Amino acid sequence: MTEQNELTTPYTIISSDTHAGLPTELYRDYLATKHHAAFDQFMSEREAQLKAITDLGVRNEDFAANWFETNEEVLRSGWEVDRRDLELDKDGVVGEVIFPDADAVESRTCVPFGAGLGLSGDLDPELGLAGAQAHNRWLAELCKTSPERRRGVALIPITAALDDVLKEIRRIKADGLGAVMIPAMWMNQTPYHDRRYDPVWALCEELELPVVTHSGPADREAYGNHLGIYVTEVTWWPSRPLWFLLWSGVFERFPRLRFGVTEAGCWWVGNLLWFTDRLLLGSRGAAKLAGFEEIKLLPSEYFDRNCFIGASNTKRREIGMRYEIGIGNICWGNDFPHPEGTWPETLNILRKTFSDVPIAETRVMLGEAVADVYGFDLAALKPHAERVGVTPATLGQVNADGSAKDLTTKWAAAAEIGRHWLTGHDTGAAINPNAPAQEV
Template identity: 30%
Template sequence: MDKIWVNSGDSHLLEPADLWTSRLPAHLADRAPRSERGDRHETIYVDNVIQRRALNDFLDSFRPPGAYDLTLRLADMDAEGIWGQLVFPSMGFWTVLITDRELAAASVRAYNDWCREEIMNGSPRIVGAAILSMASTEDAVAEIERVAGMGFQCVFLPTVVADGKEYAQDHWEPVWAAAEAANLTIAFHIGTGSDAKAFRGPGAAVINYVETTFPGMRVVTHLVAAGVLDRHPRLRILIAEGGASWVPALADRMDEGYRQHGNWALPKLSALPSELIYRQVYTSFQHDVSAVPAVTAMGYRNVMWGDDYPHLEGTYGHTQKTLRELFQDVPDEVRHTITLDTFRKLFTVPDRVEA
């Protein structure tokens, strides 16, 4: 059968082990993100913070051929029917924990330079999400302006931030203004900025997996209720890998709060929360069967599909099977919206040419 060709709104890079140690000056390199693997555990060091996680041989054996090699990655994409990819870091997610300003600025520059030089320069089908310093708003703004000049179309921020630095706070206003001015989408990837193990007990594996989605909803709530999207109508945000069907429900809940508690709702918005959400909030999913009815039955059209390559939760090896199950008996127009067109609203990749 002919392939269903798609663009992926959620994919990842696996950085080389020496990315930061080889690119940073000696006085910073030992505190930059690095990983040491033992027989049973991996230890991650970031700015003198230590994180340990158990190793699973299955995870290593699962890695697709192109996990670390761009040429093989493109071959995997062609085989799976993936045309364009928005790519997030993997190890680079840990940079959001860095509190030292000099180290944070140098670490994000090193990743972004590598992503531009080694990945994006290698193929226009790859759209890199640049990472930003969380240690300094001023440095984050400077990096937004720098990566925009390098051809990036997107920047990443974590869904969880420190207490007192929530995205509703004025602290972030220069970042929103800079991203809007540079026409960069801000992508918030779920499961970032905090310990992934929120619960240790019966059912923890599933509970913790679900827990990663809630902060993405909180990001939308803050940016809408605090008036960020209203003040910046050209700013587009993406909640990556968190599904889509929750968006209409959240929009309804926010509208109710804004109407029923209008006397206390400040700032006043120029439109209902739901209108701002449907205008400026985008989402990506990979397996969720509820995401398609979010478009067809609930009218939320800013939905894109993602393969999560090369992570375990992704669709490598069964992408076409997954797509056919998702879009069986779905109108072509809706399928094109989710698989190709929503991605192109945010990102530019070359047109696919039939062989």
């Protein structure tokens, strides 16, 4: 791409994290008849549960009332396609990876039997799978509208009976869904380092279905109404399976498997790679240990080859860490339509976050990395990108006269250092404390 084309070509912005879901009562039509009685019981208990969390001080009634009053019509885009496309266009987004639970305030669109973002190993195996299947069936219908723009993430409770799990993975692939979300918490079930899950990893590798976790579940019973504890730990649970897969050799046995952690930030990745690489590079603390025989590459090498981060609402600090994390490992997301995401202020936030970031790097983090993981056809998305029209100028990356800004000099030192433990800068002597990566 020539410099002039780079300045004027629209960004193909793909969100690695959006949410969609039916109003919960409408999932009844997608459930097998034998589960209708259990579903009716589930629905009858929801109001009591909502009152209970309100009484505990977990739910902010004033925020909820204002949120739904202010956004009542727009929030229908959580399940109505025409409204959804309109909102995505306004937000600058031309492609989306879709997770469940459009309503993150009162769970009015929660998946039956708790099988949505709260998917965990303590669900009733039969009902958990039934609820997941109901959502998967509906989501496949949604994704068949403008399929070039959508990749639906199927809910797969892999701690259930293995034959049922494999059958559902094959079914959702045939139905056009593009990824598999597994429980972030296995609870009292077998942890993910166990070989019993190898058939799942093998099938997902064969079918080219990325496996992902998403924030949401946590040890809520231990927290009570101490929500600071919850928000501190909620991003740790979806990250935890990553090191269970890595150290148990899953990425060695299944080199084409893609695994991602979504809506858990990416600020922790550099530290994790530094720590785990050091264990295999001769850390004194690991010299006395055995059990690394299944690991043939450095953890950072497995991460670059097999892993990615669905970095919803990517923070300025995280952008400053991108040379440690890996630019191609960061998949930006807007978390639409959740209130903690960037929607509906995405373009303003992107301008503040990326205005001084090199354009080629921005293209990777805002779309190309997501496209690579989830198999989006960038050529098919080009007409949408041209219609929506988000360009480097939109993000403040071009001078007022249309000429190119110098967006590389400021970051040169940080780019050279990269992963300092691998580039000869580990002593810190060559690190400039005023370099941008240290400032943001």
